[in-house]
Amino acid sequence: MHLKLTYILISGLITLLASTTSKNNETIQLLTKQIQFEAGDTIELNFLTTSTKTPSLYISSSYGSTLVKANLESGILKYSIPQLISNKKGLVNWTLLSENKLCGKLNITANQKAKVLETYLGPPSIEAGGTDYAMLVVIPSDLYDNPLADSTLVTIKHQFLENQGNNTVFIKNGIAYKNIYSGKKSGRILASSECLAFNSKEYTINVMPAIPSNFKINYNRNHKFADGNQITTFSTSIIKDKHGNIVSDGTYVEFFITNTSNVILKTFGTTLHGIAKAKMIHPDHEDQWHVNAFIEGMAESNTITLKFLPIISHFNVLFSQNNRIITVGPLKSFMNQMVPDGLEVELSVYENNIKTQTLYKSSFEGFATFKLDTNKFPSKNYTFKIKTAGIEKTRTNVKL
Amino acid sequence: MTGINKNILRSILVLSYIAIIAFVLFGIGSLLSYLNTGADRSKMLHTEIKKVDQYLPKTAWEPLNNEGRPMDNQTLNAIQNDYLDAWYVKHVAYKTNTLVGIDDYYTENARKNIISIISKNKSENISIVSTTLQHHITLEFFSEDGQLAVISDKDVIEYKRIYNDELLVLETTEQTNYKIILLLEDGFWRIRHIIKEKSKNFNSKFKPAQKNIGLLKGINYYPKASPWNMFGDKFNTNTILQDFDIIKKAGLTSIRIFVPYEDFGKANVNSKKLKKLKKVLDLAQIKKLKVVITLFDFYGDYSVLNWTLNQHHATTIVSNLKNHPALLAWDIKNEPNLDFESRGTLLITAWLNYMIDVIKTTDTIHPVTIGWSNAESATILSDKLDFITFHYFEDLNALEATYLNLKLEIPNKPIAITEFGISSYKGFWNPLGSTELDQSNYHKKAQRIFKQNTLGFMAWTLYDFTTIPKKVVGVLPWRKRAQEHFGFIKQNGNIKPAFKHISKE
CATH class of the missing domain: 3.20.20.80 (Glycosidases)
Known part of the structure; x- marks a missing residue:
C-alpha cells in the first residue's frame, strides 16, 4: 500500500515537473532558424546544449513518425533529418526528447520542377454533340513524388480535327483538371498537358456518334413472285446521328414484317458503314408485306410495302389406282418452268363434310403424289381438298 | 362376456398398433427434419457478412460542395470506409513494424514512404502505438469518371506513444490537418498522396458543466x-x-x-x-x-x-x-x-x-x-x-x-x-x-x-x-x-x- 502510494506520488511529481518548465540546469536552445525547406534539401537541426546528454528527436511527417539519434559535437546537438522525411512535402513537427520537451515545426515544400505528370482521363469515350465531356486530371509531381504547390500553372492542350486548344488551369488541392467537351463530329480528341515546361504524353478520347436518328429502308429482290425460294434483302439508308455522324458499326437494326394475315416476321442486321442489311425468304403464296425497321429505343424507319404475286394459277389433279393415288401437277411457275422442289402441297380429306385428316407433301420435279392406304382410308366416299401456293381445288364424292 | 373381452383386447391391440406406427412415423419425421436443418441453402455459401468493428473514430463530413462530379452516398461511404481502414492498417503497421494490409490501402508509390519509415523504425527498434480519434472530412474534388477523389481531413486528433527499445519515450496528442488524394484501384480507394498541412499539440480546455453536482x-x-x-x-x-x-x-x-x-x-x-x-x-x-x-x-x-x-x-x-x-x-x-x-x-x-x-x-x-x-x-x-x-x-x-x-x-x-x-x-x-x-x-x-x-x-x-x-x-x-x-x-x-x-x- 505504502509502496503504491509513493509510486503514485513520484509519478505525479514527475508529470508535474514535466509540465512546468525545467527547473534543472540543463538548457537546450535551438540554433537552426530556417523552417522553410524544399523537398530534397539536406535538413539538419542543431541545438546548443550545456549537458552531455544526447536525447533523440521525435519527428512526424505526412506518412509517419520516427526518432532521430543525436550527434553531439562540442556542445552542439546535431540531428540530420533522414531523406525519407526530408524528401516528402508537408509539415514536419518535431519534439526533442529532452527534459524540457522542446518542440517545433518545419515546412517542406515540393521541389518546383515537374518530373511526372500523372494523368487520369475519363471517361475514355464520349458522345458527339458538344454536351458530353471527358475530364483530364493531372497530378504534376516533382522528383520525390510530391504534388507540386497549389496555384502552379498547368496548360491542358487538346486537338480535334482542325481545332486545337490550350487551356491554362491552376493546381488546386494538388491536382489540375479540365473538362474536354466533344464537338459535333465523331472522331478522336488528343489531349496532353504541360507544367513548368514539362510535357505529358498524348492521351486519346474517343468521340462516339450520338444516338441514331430516323432512317429509310429499301428492298431488293430477284423477282416479285411468291415462290417460297428466293430471298428478299432489306437494307437501310446510311444511318446517322443528328449531327450527321455515321452510327458505330454493329448497331443492331431489327426489321418487322407484317403480312396480310397480320403475322409478324422478324429479321435483323447490324450496321456496317451505317448500313444494315437483313434477309427474308419469299412467301410461297400470294402475299403483301409491310416492313419497317427499328433501332430499339432510338430510331425507326419508314414503312415499305411489297407485293408477292402467285406463281401458279392452275394445277391438275389426277386420280389413279382406284383413286388411291392422287398426283398433283405438273406445278408450273411464272415462266411455265417447273416450280423449284419443295413447294408444299396440302391434301385435306373430308368424310361427310367433316375434316378427318390432312396430309402434306413437298413437290418434287413439279409433282406431288399422295398414296391413300386402305387401312387408313376404308372404301367410302370422300371429299378431297388440295391446296398449294394459295390455290385450292376440291373433288367431291370420290369413291375409294 | 368373452365377446366383450375379445373386443377390448382387439381395440387395445389396434390402438397400440396405431400408437406405435404414429410414434415411428414421428421419429422418422423428426429425423428427416433434423437432417434437413443442416442444408439451409441461404447459409451454404457462407455469404453472410461478418463485419467486426475494429476502428470507429468519430467521423464527420462537411456538407458536400465538391468540384467535379456530384457525389453519391454509396461512394462516399466506400471512401470513408477505405480511408479509415487506411489509417487503421497504418497504425497496426507502425505498432508492429510489419506491412500487413498496407498494399490494399496505399498505392504503389505511396506505400514506398511507409515502407521506408517502417524499415528504419524496425532497424532502430522504434515502435509507435497510435490511433486517430476524430476526423472532420471535406470532399474537395471527385473526378468525372469516379476514379479519383481529393479530401481534406481537418483537426485529426492523433494520439501516439513512441517506444524506443521497448521504453516509452514520448506520449503526444496532435491535432493535424491533412490533404489526401485517393485513387480507386482494384475496388479499393487507395491513398495516393497524403500531405500534412497543419499540426499542433492537442489540448482540450476544461469547460465546466452547465449543472452543478450539489451535495450528494x-x-x-x-x-x-x-x-x-x-x-x-x-x-x-x-x-x-x-x-x-x-x-x-x-x-x-x-x-x-x-x-x-x-x-x-x-x-x-x-x-x-x-x-x-x-x-x-x-x-x-x-x-x-x-x-x-x-x-x-x-x-x-x-x-x-x-x-x-x-x-x-x-x-x-x-x-x-x-x-x-x-x-x-x-x-x-x-x-x-x-x-x-x-x-x-x-x-x-x-x-x-x-x-x-x-x-x-x-x-x-x-x-x-x-x-x-x-x-x-x-x-x-x-x-x-x-x-x-x-x-x-x-x-x-x-x-x-x-x-x-x-x-x-x-x-x-x-x-x-x-x-x-x-x-x-x-x-x-x-x-x-x-x-x-x-x-x-x-x-x-x-x-x-x-x-x-x-x-x-x-x-x-x-x-x-x-x-x-x-x-x-x-x-x-x-x-x-x-x-x-x-x-x-x-x-x-x-x-x-x-x-x-x-x-x-
Missing part, C-alpha cells in the same frame, strides 16, 4: 438478486421501483449505477440493454431520485487501438441519455487506479483524459467525475473534472484528515465520497470482523463527518448479496463473504441497525 446524498445500487448484473435476465422494474421507494423514503436523493462495457455490447451498444438503462432512469424519475451513471465497468484493456471503440460506446450511451431529467452526473470509470500497476499509469491517465473530452463534448450539461478508489489518486486530472470523487474503506478516524488534505490540493472543486461502508461479516472466514452493531456505529460516525464537513456521500451498498461474481473480488472465500455483507438490508429483506444511519447521524 446517495447510495450505490444493485438489485439484491442481480448484483453486478443489473441489466441481465433478472431485470425487473417492480423490484427496482420498490428499492427506489426504500431509498427515497430513507432520505437519500441519488443513486450510483454501473454500465458494464462488454455486457452493453462494447462498440455496438446493445439497444435492449440501453432501453433497460433508460427504464431505470425513468423509474428513478418517478421516485424523484437522481442517477450517477458509471461507465466502462469491468473494462480493463485501455489499448490504444481500442480507444475509438471505447469512444463510440461512450458517445452512444451519453448522447442517448444526456437529456434525461433523472441524470445527475457521469462517472467515467470505477476505480481505474487499480489498473495502474498492470496497464501503466500514463496510459490509463491518457485514456481517462480523452474519455473526459469525449463525454464532455457529447454532454455539456451534466458534470463528470472519476470514481477513484482512494484519495491519493484523486488529484489526477482534477483540473479536467467537474467534481472529484473517491472511495473510502479505511479507518474512519483518518477520513476527515484525508478529505481536508485533498480539499487543500483541490480547493475549487466539489469533493464527494462515492463508495464507503463496512462489512458486517463476522464468522468462520473472519472471526475478528465487525458485527452489525459495529456497522451501525460506523455509519453513524461517517454521517457525522459528512455533516460536519458538508461532504457528499454515496454508501456501499443497499443490499447484502448472495452471489458475488468472480470478476468482482476473485475466488477467495473470505473476500467473497465480506463483500456479501456491506448492505443496509439483509438478504432476507430485514433491515440492519445501520439502516437508521443511511442518510443521517
